[in-house]
Amino acid sequence: MKKELTIILAEDDEGHATLIRRNLKRSGLMNKIIHFKDGEETLDYLFQTKEKKDGIPSLLLLDINMPKIDGVEVLRRVKEDPDLKRMPVIMITTTDDPREITKCHELGCSNYISKPIDYDKFVDAIRKLGLFLLIVEIPDVNKPMD
């Protein structure tokens, strides 16, 4: 993943967001991370960047339980949009409800990470995500499709 690419983090819990950012950084991921605290803010930003043509973010890290508009709904609207739908979305959430996970996969999320309560596991999951993002080629969402 190229350094200049931006990551959006939609997470209503400030603490979680901080922990995620710290641990992504510790895994070596130096990309810019923009944090939003609810689904509405996130969607507003995504649709604005799309209109302004100043580049759709490369990746969306999305929590499910958020005020105003929840993560599942954000995912649905992103995947409905012809431009935004190419952006990979990774769900990061405390939910361990298998049906919710299935639903997100059905809507087209790229990956799903449960936030384990156990901090070591949590750190492990986030660091692995960071490592994964470091090596994975994320397609440039803003390039026209071949």
Added chain:
Amino acid sequence: MKEKQQKITALENELGKQQNIERELRAVNQQLDAANQQLQASEQQLKALTEQLTASERDLIEKEEIARFARNYAENIIATVREPLIVLDGSLRVVSASRSFYDTFKTVPQKTEGKLFYELDYGQWNVPALKMLLNDVLPEKSTMDNYEVEHDFERIGRKIMLINARELLQERAKDRLILLSIQDVTERRKAERDLQRLNSELEAKTKELQQILYITTHDLRSPLVNIQGFNRELEASLKELSELIKNENLQDSTKLISNQILDEEIPEAMHFITTSAGKMDALLTGLLSLSRLGRQKIALSLLDMNKLMEEVVENYKYKIRESQIEIDVSDLPQCQGDELQINQLFSNLIDNAMKFFDSKRPGKINISGEKENGFIKYTVEDNGIGIHPDHQEKVFELFHKLNPQTSGIGLGMSIVKQIVEKHKGKIILESTVGIGTKFIILLPKV
């Protein structure tokens, strides 16, 4: 001579006369015989007729008796039946009514018999829909089942009546007869409505509670991530800080105090934060799974229990070998169930058995099953320490732990009970202290 001749002639004449008389007599006699024969024949005919007559009379008496019995029988039935019954003729005029009809509608035969049904008690039966059914539907179908009328009745107020009607076929009489049974179902309907309302209220409440349970447990996890997470962050920072301070040249007394703070007090505080958060986490995880079980619809399928149990036991392979436990599974009948939940049910039972083995003897678990009286019965029996009668009721309670020393949070058996109930089954506990515990699970027959 002449005189003699005369005498002879006279005698001859006499003889001739006598012969004539004799002939006549014979003829008469013959006639008499014939008459006699006729008489005898008639007598026989008469006797036969009399016999026929007696037989007919007997027949008649017998038939009359049968008819009387039938009538008696019918009348007794009508009198005994608690539902009001009324018989109408073809023009819907009341022929008769049962005692309970008079009782129920607070009326008397004088005001009822011979009257038009729709005119009874100020036209209280003059309900258009009922009229339509009696006039149009009944002649066509000859029966009418469970028709409900809600109506303000003259003397008994607003009631719901359940009406059943039959046309009685009369072979000879051209007129039809209609038997109406009228049952007051007001109380029953009211009770049913109450029950329905209470049921849906209960359902809504349960759903609400499950929702609350889910939301609270779920929402409590988020702050817990922060408590644990930042505690660890602090730990890391503390370590760095300690390194820094240790390299500083501080006064001995300051060093002593700072060491105490950095090496003992803060780590101790952090330890309590970590373990407490861990406990809370275990509780929340358990509650979440319990609430998920409550919200989940069960997906029933026919389960090969021999295969399922093999999988369950397989999961305990390591523990079985380590603790030298013997698990004996006999041939199990199939059942209808949710595969995941039934798996969890038996896993929890085995898990529970393993926690309470008696250290004085090698642990043993017997799992068996059979079909019994409309149920599929499975038994999980161990030779553990057993459960005291005082504690047996509490086994299935939420967060009840028989032994505070054992691992877990006291949810396993609550989950077992909930799974069994979700499958409309029953669980029975039989246990003797010092001998072992037996859980019997009854699931509805396939």
